[in-house]
Amino acid sequence: MCEIAGVVSKKAIDEVRDSEIVRNMLKKLAHRGPDDEGIFIGKNFVFGHKRLSIIDIKYGKQPMVTEDGNLVITYNGEVYNYLELRQKLSLSGVDFRTFSDTEVLLKTIWKEGEDFLFKNAVGMFAFATFDFSKNRFLAAVDFFGIKPLYYFYDGDTLIFASEIKAILEYVKPQTNYQAIYDYITFQFSLGDKTFFKGIKRVPPAHYLVWNLHDDPKVVEYWDIHYNIDSYHTEEYFQDTLLILLQDSVRIHLRSDVPVGSHLSGGLDSSTVSVLAGRSYPSKFYLFHGRFPEYPDYDESKYANVIHGLLEDSELVEVKPSAEDFIQDMQKIVYFMDEPAAGPGVFPQFELNKVIKSYVKVSLGGQGGDEIFGGYTRYLIAYLEQCLKHAIFETNEEGKYVVTLSSIIENLPELKNYIPTLKYFWSDGLFDSMESRYFRLVDRSDELVQIMKDDFKEEYLREKEGRIFDEFIKIFDKKDAKSYFNKMTYFDMKTLLPALLHVEDRVSMAHSIESRVPILDRRIPEFMATVPPTIKFKNGTLKYLLKKSVENILPREIVGRKDKKGFPVPLNEWITENKKFREFVFDVAFSLPDIFDRTKVELLVNRARPFSRGVWGLINLSLWFSTFRL
Numbered sequence: 001m002c003e004i005a006g007v008v009s010k011k012a013i014d015e016v017r018d019s020e021i022v023r024n025m026l027k028k029l030a031h032r033g034p035d036d037e038g039i040f041i042g043k044n045f046v047f048g049h050k051r052l053s054i055i056d057i058k059y060g061k062q063p064m065v066t067e068d069g070n071l072v073i074t075y076n077g078e079v080y081n082y083l084e085l086r087q088k089l090s091l092s093g094v095d096f097r098t099f100s101d102t103e104v105l106l107k108t109i110w111k112e113g114e115d116f117l118f119k120n121a122v123g124m125f126a127f128a129t130f131d132f133s134k135n136r137f138l139a140a141v142d143f144f145g146i147k148p149l150y151y152f153y154d155g156d157t158l159i160f161a162s163e164i165k166a167i168l169e170y171v172k173p174q175t176n177y178q179a180i181y182d183y184i185t186f187q188f189s190l191g192d193k194t195f196f197k198g199i200k201r202v203p204p205a206h207y208l209v210w211n212l213h214d215d216p217k218v219v220e221y222w223d224i225h226y227n228i229d230s231y232h233t234e235e236y237f238q239d240t241l242l243i244l245l246q247d248s249v250r251i252h253l254r255s256d257v258p259v260g261s262h263l264s265g266g267l268d269s270s271t272v273s274v275l276a277g278r279s280y281p282s283k284f285y286l287f288h289g290r291f292p293e294y295p296d297y298d299e300s301k302y303a304n305v306i307h308g309l310l311e312d313s314e315l316v317e318v319k320p321s322a323e324d325f326i327q328d329m330q331k332i333v334y335f336m337d338e339p340a341a342g343p344g345v346f347p348q349f350e351l352n353k354v355i356k357s358y359v360k361v362s363l364g365g366q367g368g369d370e371i372f373g374g375y376t377r378y379l380i381a382y383l384e385q386c387l388k389h390a391i392f393e394t395n396e397e398g399k400y401v402v403t404l405s406s407i408i409e410n411l412p413e414l415k416n417y418i419p420t421l422k423y424f425w426s427d428g429l430f431d432s433m434e435s436r437y438f439r440l441v442d443r444s445d446e447l448v449q450i451m452k453d454d455f456k457e458e459y460l461r462e463k464e465g466r467i468f469d470e471f472i473k474i475f476d477k478k479d480a481k482s483y484f485n486k487m488t489y490f491d492m493k494t495l496l497p498a499l500l501h502v503e504d505r506v507s508m509a510h511s512i513e514s515r516v517p518i519l520d521r522r523i524p525e526f527m528a529t530v531p532p533t534i535k536f537k538n539g540t541l542k543y544l545l546k547k548s549v550e551n552i553l554p555r556e557i558v559g560r561k562d563k564k565g566f567p568v569p570l571n572e573w574i575t576e577n578k579k580f581r582e583f584v585f586d587v588a589f590s591l592p593d594i595f596d597r598t599k600v601e602l603l604v605n606r607a608r609p610f611s612r613g614v615w616g617l618i619n620l621s622l623w624f625s626t627f628r629l
Contacts, residue, residue: 004049004076004128015046018046022047032052048063049075052511055100078124079125080248092111124519126141144367150164152167164199175629183616188497194338196627204497206220239548241545268369270557288316306557325346336502338623344568353510356511356512375491380414446613492524588600588604588621
């Protein structure tokens with residue numbers, strides 16, 4: 001795990017000036033790689049690297065170059081099946097000088113090409129290479145965007161880095177209002193947009209290639225394809241999923257430094273923690289965040305159940321406070337570079353602050369909701385579909401994924417979502433699937449109400465035009481074959497990268513490598529073959545995962561119906577804590593001239609519970625003030 005940065009130019013670089021630019025970029029991101037630093041200078045480029053040493057601590061120094069001097073790489077991430085790839089290369093006559101996954105990645109591209117790597121690698125990565133024989137620059141991001149990569153191109157020179165703040169050493173920050181409009185709608189931005197004009201991200205499962213004489217091109221190299229397996233039984237899918245999970249955790253434990261695990265007490269993190277803890281050769285640390293003064297936000301009883309299963313484990317509890325929020329939120333926005341998708345960014349930051357005292361690598365359960373179908377809105381969407389089909393005697397999917405009679409037993413899970421149901425059904429009832437899911441993921445209602453008229457007019461034009469069009473292009477996956485697959489696919493391609501953005505920044509802010517075994521590419525690829533009637537049987541969220549792990553996890557974990565993600569008592573703090581309330585008002589009123597001050601005050605005062613609108617307002621305000629835009 002590391003930080004990468006560089007300058008690439010059509011013309012010969014200025015060695016002194018451009019090396020200094022790269023060194024300044026590396027200084028900006030020292031938190032990502034405090035263990036080592038390297039620079040490589042070529043005729044048309046400078047590559048920089050800051051290293052967090054995890055595998056082959058002594059010899060894995062970067063940037064790294066092949067023996068013939070033709071290919072150089074700077075790389076951030078881990079390829080977990082590097083031992084298997086190394087063995088294949090060794091059998092074909094390739095020699096190795098180190099035991100690092102970096103050299104395996106480099107020589108796989110050198111001998112087999114990047115297409116072979118993308119088809120065979122299991123891991124998380126953002127890397128840049130320069131091929132001297134082809135005079136070609138290539139930069140790639142892993143399948144889900146676990147590791148970030150950003151770039152700025154002015155027609156002659158391309159600047160890239162692991163975080164935007166490093167590029168701001170070269171580029172003056174300017175606001176990209178299209179990203180702001182996206183954020184107001186979804187609390188994340190779509191496509192390659194960032195909040196900074198002219199700075200783009202390389203999207204998940206894409207690479208940027210530049211032959212220097214042309215302009216750079218961004219190419220998609222991988223996607224999920226829904227080739228439904230109608231032959232095998234439900235038991236086969238259960239067994240196969242468990243085997244894949246076990247193998248993924250096994251290779252995600254490969255490390256030359258201590259490894260621990262995030263443990264919320266939910267199904268995903270519990271699965272990862274148990275599979276890892278049972279096979280780890282020494283004491284296994286479990287890290288759990290809780291708010292003990294508020295029972296509704298305290299899930300420690302579930303974390304303790306898992307801790308009790310693992311003989312040689314230690315449960316480390318972290319208890320974030322309102323004072324921590326006030327002290328750290330501006331820092332968090334700085335580390336994030338862009339506004340965050342939800343309040344969970346705060347306790348995750350506080351948790352990683354403690355983790356660094358115990359281990360250097362931590363596993364997590366990120367990705368389970370999108371891959372296995374865990375969001376309650378899927379149940380809300382299908383409840384409406386079942387009513388629609390029953391009333392109008394229609395069937396849009398060819399074969400019912402969920403019937404009205406079968407879904408009834410799972411409806412108690414909606415008891416805490418009555419306000420969402422009221423809002424969802426207040427307009428557009430029984431419209432198209434596309435329109436209905438757009439309404440379910442639309443977070444803009446409260447922020448629209450406090451906008452100034454001219455800004456509101458521009459925003460609504462964007463939302464009803466460009467934003468909805470971009471949503472449709474992702475949601476309308478041609479081979480998805482079901483509403484369930486379309487919903488989970490949209491979330492996997494959009495919300496998941498936003499959550500992984502949080503995962504990366506709050507861990508790397510404290511020099512911690514965060515690994516996500518559920519996002520081993522083999523697992524989502526397999527889940528895309530499972531019939532939706534099994535994945536979402538009777539409207540049961542994460543049905544297949546629950547059946548797969550029911551013999552290794554306690555019943556109270558598998559049968560939970562009260563999981564909330566990483567809940568934060570912001571509503572209680574704003575009501576009970578005067579300093580916290582003053583902080584929220586001070587932040588909310590610092591926004592630029594796009595929201596009405598009087599309406600902002602009304603929103604903050606009436607927000608019960610602490611709303612997504614207020615959360616978005618705080619994030620946007622802190623972002624503008626942090627980066628002085």
